[in-house]
Amino acid sequence: MPTDGRLRSFVLRKGRVTSNQKRALVELKDKFILNKNIDLEMSWSIFPSALDIGFGAGETTIHLAKSNPQMSVLGAEVYLSGVGSVLSQAEEEDLDNIRILHGDIVPFLEDKVPDDCFDLILMFYPDPWPKRKHHKRRLLQKDFISLLNKKLKRDSIFYFKTDWTHYFQEVRRLFEDNKDWKIIEKQELDDYLIDLPKTSFEQKALNSGEELNELALRKVN
Ligand SMILES: C[S@@+](CC[C@H](N)C(=O)[O-])C[C@H]1O[C@@H](n2cnc3c(N)ncnc32)[C@H](O)[C@@H]1O
Secondary structure, X not given: OOOOOOOOOOOOOOXXXXXXXXXXXXXXXXXHEOXXXXXXXXXXXXXXXXXXXXXXXXXXXXXXXXXXXXXXXXXXXXOHHHHHHXXXXXXXXXXXXXXXXXXXXXXXXXXXXXXXXXXXXXXXXXXXXXXXXHHHHOOOOHHHHHHHHHHEEEEEEEEEEEOOHXXXXXXXXXXXXXXXXXXXXXXXXXXXXXXXXXXXXXXXXXXXXXXOEEEEEXXXX
């Protein structure tokens, strides 16, 4: 149980970390990893314009940074091998417009990120916590949506995908009932968002024939 008593949206898995990921974690830590205990504006001289929450193996974080050199991209992940993988890809692609929060995005957003910061937040295939008794661990709930609203600028985009129909329906209902957001068509998104690569979880879901659901929203208030 965490010391602040809050339920976490993740369970820390040991998972295998490859030797290349280990090397990247050691050699590139100072360049890319933010100190989660200090304010974002103290650790990165520019404000990030995009946030990728729970990036897994990092396909989307890398794509955002690579296809938009003018964009500054913050990726958040608790999973060590995912962080190692994204660092190694950032080095390979020679990307300087990327920083990583290795840890829980919730307290960081609450305490260390200024309001009206981002133009875009992605949350793809968040842990679904399928059992009813675990639904309260799901990240996307009313309070977290309010937090996202505070951290996004007006007219910015929140883009969510999941292969869990129940989770999708709950989230869609929360947004439909909320005047601060407008559901938009995928075609209204910029091309680099329409052309995003498939993430590992997306590919797994496709391979097992799951239905994929997505919701694109504009913050209107
Ligand atoms: C099911 S995976 C999806 C990964 C990736 N977005 C994809 O589509 O392949 C969800 C990820 O969110 C991460 N995660 C869950 N809660 C988080 C939190 N509070 N802060 C940061 N990362 C979190 C998990 O570690 C996990 O890697």
